[in-house]
Amino acid sequence: MFETLHRYRYHYLMLLPGLILGGMFVFYPIFAACYYALHDWSGFNSDKVFVGFGNFVKLFSDPIFWDAFRRSLIFLLGTVPLQMTISLVLAVLLNNQLLKMSTWFRTMIFLPVVTPVAVIGIIWTFLLSPFNGPVNGLLLDLGIITRPVDFLGSTDTVMPSVIGVYVWKWLGITMIYWLAALQTVPDDVYDSAKLDRCRGAKLVWYIVLPIVLPFAVAITLISAVGALNVFPLIMSMTNGGPFFASEVMEIFIYRTAFATGDGSIPRLGYAAAAGVFFGFVVLSLTIGQAIATRRARAGAKEIRS
Template identity: 75%
Template sequence: MSILETLRVYRFHYFMMLPGLLLAGLFVFYPILAAIFYAMHEWSGFTAKKVFNGFDNFLILFQDPIFWNAFGRSIVFLIGTVPLQMTISLALAMILNMQLLKLSTVFRTMIFLPVVTPVAVIGIIWTFLLSPFNGPVNSLLLDIGLVSQPIDFLGSTNSVMPSVIGVYVWKWLGITMIYWLAALQTVPDDVYDAARLDNCKGYRLAFYVILPIIKPFLLAILLISSVAALNVFPLIMSMTNGGPFFSSEVMEIFIYRTAFATDDGSIPQLGYAAAAGVLFGAVLLGLTALKGHSTLRDRKTTPGSDA
C-alpha cells in the first residue's frame, strides 16, 4: 500500500493524532529546533542581535574543563544511582511479591510515598536531616558513637555526591520497585508451584528461576532509570545548588548556570548553554534510542509476539 493510500484509508486515525502532534510540536520539537538554532549563535538573551557563529560554541565546549567535569559528574551520578536503585528495588519487589507477606501493601505504599512527594520538598527536608547542626542523621551517628564530629554531608566536596546519590536512590526506589513488581506479575503461578515441589526456594528460586524469566524487563528498566538519573536538576538545586565549588554540578546545573544564573555580573550565554543542552540532549536521545532498540529486539525474540 502506498503512503497516499495508507493516509486515505487511515485518515480518521491520523486526524485523531493531530492534537497530540500539535502539542508535541509546540512543546517538544520546537524547543529542540530552537535550541539547535541558538546553539549556533553567540547570544546573551538580553540583546536583539544574535551573532551566527556556526559550531564555535560546540568547539569551545569541547575545550571547557568545567563542562567536561559536569558531564563526568552526570555519568558518575548515573553509575552511582542506577545499579543501586535497581538492585535494592528488585530485592524489595521480590520480598513484597510474596503472597504470604500480609503487610506487603503497607510496605509498598511506604516505599512509594517518596516518589509522589515533590522533589524540592524532598531536597529541602534532606538538607535539614543531613545538617551537621542538630541534624537527626548526625545526632544518630554521634549517639551510637560512629563519629566523634558531625559530618558535613553536603558541605564537603568528598561527601556531597554520595549524599545526593543516596537521597536520589531513596526518593525513586519506589518507582523502580513498581516496574519490577509488574515484571514479577508475568511469572506464572505454575512456575512457583513447580519450584515448590522441587524444594527450590530462597536465593535459588530468585536467581535460577525468577530472574531468568524477568530478564527481558531488565534492559527496559535499566534504560528508563538511566534517563531519569540524568534529569536531576530540582533535587540538586534544592540540596546543593551545584556546590560546594562545582562538586555536585551536573550537566543540567551547568546549563542553567551558564544560561541564567551567571555569577559576578557577567552576561548570560544562552547560545553556549544551548550548545551544552544540545550535546546533553543527544546523549539522552542515544539512551532513549537504545531503549527503543531493546524493546524492538525483545518483541522479536519473545515467543508469541507479532514480530
Template identity: 75%
Template structure:
C-alpha cells in the same frame, strides 16, 4: 490525487489527531529545532546581538574542563544511583511479591510515598535532616558514637554527591519497585513450586530462575532507570544549587547556570548552553536507542529459551 483521497476518507481520524500534533509541535519538536539553532549562535539571550558561529560552541565545549567535570559528575551520579536502586528495589519486590506476607500493600504504599512527594519538598526536608547544625541525622550519629563531630554532608565536596545519591535512591526506589513487581507477576507460580522442590532458595532462586524469565523486563527497567537518573535537576537545585564549589554540578545544572544564572560575573551564554543541551540530549537519545535494542535482543533470547 490518491493522497488527497486518503486524507479525505480518513479526515475525522486526522482531525482527532490534530490537537496532539499541534501540542507536540509546540512543546516537543519546536524546542528541539530551536535548541539546535541556538547551539550554532553566539548569543547571551538578553539582547538582539546574535551571531552565527557554526559548530564553534561544540568545539569550545570539548575544550572546556568545567563541562567535562559536570559530565563526569553526571556519570558518577548514574553509576551511584542505578545499581543501588535496581538491587534494593528488586530485593524489596521479591519480599513484597510473597502472597503470604501480611500488610504487603501497606509496605508497598510506604515505599512509594516519596515518589509522589514533590521534589522541592524532599530537597528542603533532607537539607534540614543533613544539616550539621542541630540536624537529626548528625544528632543520631553523635548520640550512638559513630562520629566525634558533625558532618557537613551537603557542604563538603567529599560528601555532597554521595548524600544526594542516597536521597535520590530513597525518593525513586518506589517507582522501580513497581516495575519489578509488575515483572515478577509474569513468573508462573509453578516455577516457584518447582524451585522449592529442588531446594533452590534465596539468591540462587533469583539468579538461576527468576532473572532469566524476566530478563526482557530487567533490561527495560535498567535503561529506564538510567535515563531517569540523568534528570536530577530539581533535586540538586533544591538541595545544593550545584555547590559547594561546583561539587554537585551535573550536566543539567551546568546548562542552567551557563544559560541563565551565571554567578561569576560573566555574561550568560545561551548559545553555549544550548550546545551543551544538545550533547546531553544526544546522550539520552543514545541510552533510549540502547534500551530499544537491548529489550529486543532480550525478548528474542527469552523466546528462544522458551
C-alpha cells in the same frame, strides 16, 4: 495518498491535539536548541551571531563542562545499580502475598515518589544539616562520628549524599516496575520449579530473573534517563556547589544559560550547545538499551519455550 488521508480523516483529526502539543513542547524546543547552539547569543538581546560549530569546539575544550559531564555519569553509575538492586530485593520480598503488611510497606516505600522533589530536597537539607540535623545527631549518638559531618557542604561528601537522597526518593517507582515484572511470571513456572525442589534464592536466580530480564533492561533505561534529570533535587539541595562539586550537566546548562547570581552575562547559545550534546548522549544511551532489550527479550522467549 489523498484518498487514504480522506478515508482516515477522523483518525488524523484525533492525532492533531497530540501533534500540536508535541510540536509546541517537544519538537520546537529541540529544533530551537539546535538552532541556538549554532549562535553566539546571550538570549537577552538581538545580537545573535552565527558561529557554526564554534560553541561545540569551545565546549569540548572547557574543563568545567567535562567535569559536569563526568559528574552526571558518576551520578548515573552511583544511582542506577543501587536503585535497581535495592528495589529488586524489596520487590521480591513484597511480591510474597503471604508477607504481612506488604501493602503497607509498598505504600511507605512509594510515598517519597509522590512527594514533590523540591520538598524532598529542602527536608533532606535540614535532615543532613550539621547543626542540629537528626542524621548527624544519630551518628553522634551511635558513636560512629565524633563531630558533625557537613554532608552537603563538603566537596567530598556532597555527591554521595545527593545520590543517597535520590535513590531513597525514587526507590518506590523502581520497586513498582519490578513488582509488575514479577507478576508476569506465570504460576505454572513456579509450580514446575516447586516440583523440581527449586526454592528461595535459586528460584529467583535461575527461574524468575531470566524471565524478567527484558523488563530489567527497560527499567534500567528508565532509571538511567531519570538519573540524568536531577535538576530540581540538586538545585534545592546544593545549587551545584560547593565549588562545582555537585554541578551535573543540567546545572551547568542552567547556570550557563541564565548566569544567575554571579554577575556575568548568560550564554544561551553555549548552553544550548551543551544541551544538544547532552541530548545526543541520552539518545545514544536509549538506542543502546533498546537494542539490549530486544536481545534480552529474544533470550527470555527461549527460556519460556
